[in-house]
Amino acid sequence: MEERYNPQKVEPKWQRYWEERKLYKTELKPSDKKFYCLEMFPYPSGKIHMGHVRNYAIGDVIARYKKMCGYNVLHPMGWDAFGLPAENAAIEHGVHPLEWTYDNIDYMKKQLNRMGLSYDWDREINTCSPEYYKWNQWFFIKMFERGLAYRKSSYVNWCPSCATVLANEQVIAERCWRCDSVVIQKELEQWFLKITDYAEELLQACDELKGWPEKVVTMQRNWIGKSTGVEVDFKIEGIEEKIRIFTTRQDTLFGATFMCIAPAHPLVGKLVSDKDGLERIRARYGRMDEKLGLFTGHYAVNPMNDEKIPIYVANFVLMEYGTGAIMSVPAHDQRDFDFAKKYGLPIRVVIVQDSGVQGFKDSSENTISHSVTTPLESSTPHEIKEAYEGEGILVNSGQFSGLRSDIARQKIAKFIEENGLGKIVVNYKLRDWGISRQRYWGTPIPVVYCDKCGIISVSEKDLPVILPDDVKFAGKGGSPLLESETFLNTECPKCGGRARRETDTMDTFVDSSWYFIAYCFGKGNINFNSELRTQNPELKYWMPVDQYIGGVEHAVLHLLYSRFFTRVMRDLGLLSVSEPFQNLLTQGMVIKDGAKMSKSKGNVVDPDYLIEKYGADTSRLFSLFASPPEKDLDWSDKGVEGAYRFLNRLWGVVYKNKFKVQSSKFIVHNISSLQPSALSLYRKTHQTIKKVTTDIEREYHFNTAIAGLMELMNEITSFEPGSDEDWATFRFTIETVLLLLSPFSPHITEELWEAIGNKPSIFEQKWPDWDEEAAKEEQIELVIQINGKLRSRLMISPGLSDDEIKKMALEEQKIKEIVGSKTIKKVIVVKGKLVNIVTSNE
RNA sequence: GCCGGAGUGGCGGAAUUGGUAGACGCAAGGGACUUAAAAUCCCUCGGGGCUCUGCUCCGUGCCGGUUCAAAUCCGGCCUCCGGCACCA
Numbered sequence: 021m022e023e024r025y026n027p028q029k030v031e032p033k034w035q036r037y038w039e040e041r042k043l044y045k046t047e048l049k050p051s052d053k054k055f056y057c058l059e060m061f062p063y064p065s066g067k068i069h070m071g072h073v074r075n076y077a078i079g080d081v082i083a084r085y086k087k088m089c090g091y092n093v094l095h096p097m098g099w100d101a102f103g104l105p106a107e108n109a110a111i112e113h114g115v116h117p118l119e120w121t122y123d124n125i126d127y128m129k130k131q132l133n134r135m136g137l138s139y140d141w142d143r144e145i146n147t148c149s150p151e152y153y154k155w156n157q158w159f160f161i162k163m164f165e166r167g168l169a170y171r172k173s174s175y176v177n178w179c180p181s182c183a184t185v186l187a188n189e190q191v192i193a194e195r196c197w198r199c200d201s202v203v204i205q206k207e208l209e210q211w212f213l214k215i216t217d218y219a220e221e222l223l224q225a226c227d228e229l230k231g232w233p234e235k236v237v238t239m240q241r242n243w244i245g246k247s248t249g250v251e252v253d254f255k256i257e258g259i260e261e262k263i264r265i266f267t268t269r270q271d272t273l274f275g276a277t278f279m280c281i282a283p284a285h286p287l288v289g290k291l292v293s294d295k296d297g298l299e300r301i302r303a304r305y306g307r308m309d310e311k312l313g314l315f316t317g318h319y320a321v322n323p324m325n326d327e328k329i330p331i332y333v334a335n336f337v338l339m340e341y342g343t344g345a346i347m348s349v350p351a352h353d354q355r356d357f358d359f360a361k362k363y364g365l366p367i368r369v370v371i372v373q374d375s376g377v378q379g380f381k382d383s384s385e386n387t388i389s390h391s392v393t394t395p396l397e398s399s400t401p402h403e404i405k406e407a408y409e410g411e412g413i414l415v416n417s418g419q420f421s422g423l424r425s426d427i428a429r430q431k432i433a434k435f436i437e438e439n440g441l442g443k444i445v446v447n448y449k450l451r452d453w454g455i456s457r458q459r460y461w462g463t464p465i466p467v468v469y470c471d472k473c474g475i476i477s478v479s480e481k482d483l484p485v486i487l488p489d490d491v492k493f494a495g496k497g498g499s500p501l502l503e504s505e506t507f508l509n510t511e512c513p514k515c516g517g518r519a520r521r522e523t524d525t526m527d528t529f530v531d532s533s534w535y536f537i538a539y540c541f542g543k544g545n546i547n548f549n550s551e552l553r554t555q556n557p558e559l560k561y562w563m564p565v566d567q568y569i570g571g572v573e574h575a576v577l578h579l580l581y582s583r584f585f586t587r588v589m590r591d592l593g594l595l596s597v598s599e600p601f602q603n604l605l606t607q608g609m610v611i612k613d614g615a616k617m618s619k620s621k622g623n624v625v626d627p628d629y630l631i632e633k634y635g636a637d638t639s640r641l642f643s644l645f646a647s648p649p650e651k652d653l654d655w656s657d658k659g660v661e662g663a664y665r666f667l668n669r670l671w672g673v674v675y676k677n678k679f680k681v682q683s684s685k686f687i688v689h690n691i692s693s694l695q696p697s698a699l700s701l702y703r704k705t706h707q708t709i710k711k712v713t714t715d716i717e718r719e720y721h722f723n724t725a726i727a728g729l730m731e732l733m734n735e736i737t738s739f740e741p742g743s744d745e746d747w748a749t750f751r752f753t754i755e756t757v758l759l760l761l762s763p764f765s766p767h768i769t770e771e772l773w774e775a776i777g778n779k780p781s782i783f784e785q786k787w788p789d790w791d792e793e794a795a796k797e798e799q800i801e802l803v804i805q806i807n808g809k810l811r812s813r814l815m816i817s818p819g820l821s822d823d824e825i826k827k828m829a830l831e832e833q834k835i836k837e838i839v840g841s842k843t844i845k846k847v848i849v850v851k852g853k854l855v856n857i858v859t860s861n862e
Numbered sequence: 863g864c865c866g867g868a869g870u871g872g873c874g875g876a877a878u879u880g881g882u883a884g885a886c887g888c889a890a891g892g893g894a895c896u897u898a899a900a901a902u903c904c905c906u907c908g909g910g911g912c913u914c915u916g917c918u919c920c921g922u923g924c925c926g927g928u929u930c931a932a933a934u935c936c937g938g939c940c941u942c943c944g945g946c947a948c949c950a
Contacts, residue, residue, distance in 0.1 A: 235866050242865065242946060267950060308948060336948045346950045355948060449949055646874060654874055662887050724876065727886035803882045808931040810882060848930055853881050858930045
């Protein structure tokens with residue numbers, strides 16, 4: 021190589037070397053401790069963006085670091101290759117999705133390799149290959165057999181622009197997560213996966229996700245949305261049927277003044293005669309902007325007090341949650357309050373704010389004898405401005421009056437159960453996962469419809485159901501599979517008669533719910549041993565993922581589905597773990613000019629351009645240095661140059677001293693024989709090993725680790741070696757810098773490692789250890805404070821006792837002057853840090 | 863509205879257990895080298911004041927508190943970002 025740092029020469033050289041030597045190939049070594057490091061795999065959209073660069077740079081540092089620390093590291097990569105953009109490209113440009121996808125994969129794989137990422141490409145997976153999606157179908161069949169996959173008709177989220185269904189998790193503020201169109205409700209027959217069977221377990225296990233950001237765990241908890249309450253049956257006057265409502269506030273039952281049912285409630289047909297009115301409500305079902313009600317003309321009877329209350333159909337009552345019917349307590353629920361005002365319904369106060377001052381001993385004291393008076397109780401309904409939703413004391417509630425609301429909830433729930441009025445229930449916001457998509461570019465759902473036998477799953481031996489590639493892309497609603505006769509027509513696996521295939525494909529989130537398990541097998545070897553029922557040794561060894569890294573946008577969707585799938589696989593006897601991801605790192609966004617980097621904002625930085633201009637090492641280094649991984653990264657072109665300068669300085673200092681370094685050996689028998697400047701450099705080197713190592717171990721704070729390396733570099737450039745021992749120290753420091761920097765900037769360190777006469781690869785070296793003794797300063801600076809204000813400094817040797825330090829501080833000239841005649845009240849000595857002298861005021 | 867997170871120089875960010883606020887980098891200013899520029903190297907770099915090689919006061923969103931000592935802990939606000947949002 022040459023005098024000047026030229027990443028365009030250095031980087032391809034080492035990429036070739038790594039590939040030829042298969043340096044990143046991983047094999048199962050039962051005796052070695054393993055580390056599974058995983059970054060979220062990309063969708064092959066065309067090119068990688070800065071978000072990928074950041075994500076993969078973080079993952080690569082961890083993988084390389086752990087490898088140097090002696091772990092057997094699994095670090096794979098693959099492609100989340102099914103999905104809409106490929107199909108849209110087919111419609112717009114006439115390219116087949118398959119071709120489009122594979123071209124993109126080729127290009128992006130080259131880009132990833134140019135970044136110098138340490139992937140074991142022998143384990144690459146691609147979700148659109150039949151050998152992968154075969155197992156999607158296999159899981160589906162297993163779930164179907166166990167009743168975990170089922171078909172039902174329901175109102176679904178429909179994106180008119182994508183012409184397909186969306187899962188609840190894919191609807192963001194009433195808009196499509198992908199194209200931002202307003203989502204409408206449509207009734208369709210759909211396939212669902214019964215994630216709700218695992219709701220309680222998924223919720224409970226949130227407590228065990230110690231290695232996850234609290235934020236993500238909270239989001240999962242909220243998404244599962246558990247609430248405990250009661251279901252209560254209300255009779256309907258003049259009609260046989262009852263209406264069952266769900267409430268978590270049974271303590272307000274006596275305050276119910278009307279009832280609301282969902283437009284899709286089964287009794288609506290019987291109760292409503294105004295069909296036009298009902299249509300108007302239905303048309304606005306699920307819309308947040310306006311709350312509409314239609315009086316049915318019927319009355320329900322409150323089982324607690326036999327009161328007649330009017331029944332309304334309301335657009336805001338969801339059929340999917342609870343029982344599709346609610347009691348309305350306007351005094352204690354703001355939405356009910358607004359509704360009551362709008363339709364002139366009565367408002368009755370049944371909870372008054374507890375003054376909290378008297379008459380209240382403890383929770384075992386259930387009743388209170390004194391009367392409670394608050395403004396709310398004395399109010400007539402006309403005077404109430406808003407609902408009181410808090411806790412309090414019950415009034416106007418028959419035998420329960422006087423109870424505290426939390427106790428009343430228990431008592432009333434018990435009363436309801438004992439009197440056969442209803443039961444205690446637990447509800448979750450989490451719904452079953454609708455996986456049917458009316459699209460071509462996805463995994464065919466392995467089901468056939470037979471006139472005789474009904475819905476039959478494809479038999480295991482006939483898997484995979486291949487997605488046909490001879491289809492036309494019209495671009496007008498509906499899947500192209502509907503027009504493929506060869507695909508549509510098939511035999512019934514049960515009776516052999518004519519049958520029609522399911523044309524819906526699976527949500528692509530199914531693909532990504534278990535890909536991390538697929539990597540364990542390696543390319544072409546996925547096999548779940550369905551017959552043997554034994555656990556695959558690879559799965560047993562590698563799972564769970566030790567460190568998962570990706571964007572926070574998947575905090576619910578992908579991460580929840582993966583936790584669900586892992587449990588299903590566990591229950592199928594395939595896995596022994598329940599949680600797929602031990603530790604999760606959610607990296608921040610890449611920001612430029614105050615906004616997230618995006619094509620629409622026009623503020624993107626192209627990784628290709630960056631690598632051409634500065635090289636991969638600089639790009640990686642900057643994206644790791646600019647901020648800690650979990651925070652947003654503010655992109656700065658000037659900052660990139662700073663990282664480039666640093667690598668240039670390193671290159672320069674090594675090449676300037678190359679021959680001298682090559683001929684030096686670091687064997688220091690006696691540290692005390694070193695000259696002061698060499699000793700100081702030697703000490704700083706050990707301090708830096710300690711700093712970099714602990715910064716990586718502690719929350720992956722790469723930014724401060726790199727800052728530490730820059731500090732050490734500053735010392736190296738000011739060090740002027742003279743003696744052999746100086747040169748030996750210098751060599752030691754250079755080697756250490758290269759080792760410590762290698763996970764961040766792998767090519768340049770590999771090159772310089774070779775240049776100073778070492779054998780490649782640097783990644784076969786052990787991560788350096790520090791010597792605590794050698795890292796210790798001979799003299800430490802103590803700060804002397806008077807009343808907490810810095811007044812002077814003192815150099816001392818570390819071994820001194822508190823009393824000695826105290827004495828020295830008080831004898832210090834300046835301190836003496838300031839203290840003068842004041843009385844010293846107290847002297848505080850903090851080891852290795854400071855002395856604080858507390859004096860009287862004068 | 864509810865649940866998270868954050869607020870520190872001109873900027874990105876350090877400060878690990880309450881113990882020297884501003885590490886490291888960027889930008890800026892000054893200087894060296896050069897015919898010149900780039901690159902590189904050296905110096906300065908939170909604000910104010912003073913008797914200016916030094917000293918001193920103020921300073922981590924705001925107001926208060928605890929403490930010998932607070933960016934850090936407590937109470938009350940403000941602002942910004944992210945998520946959820948008719949969930950009965």
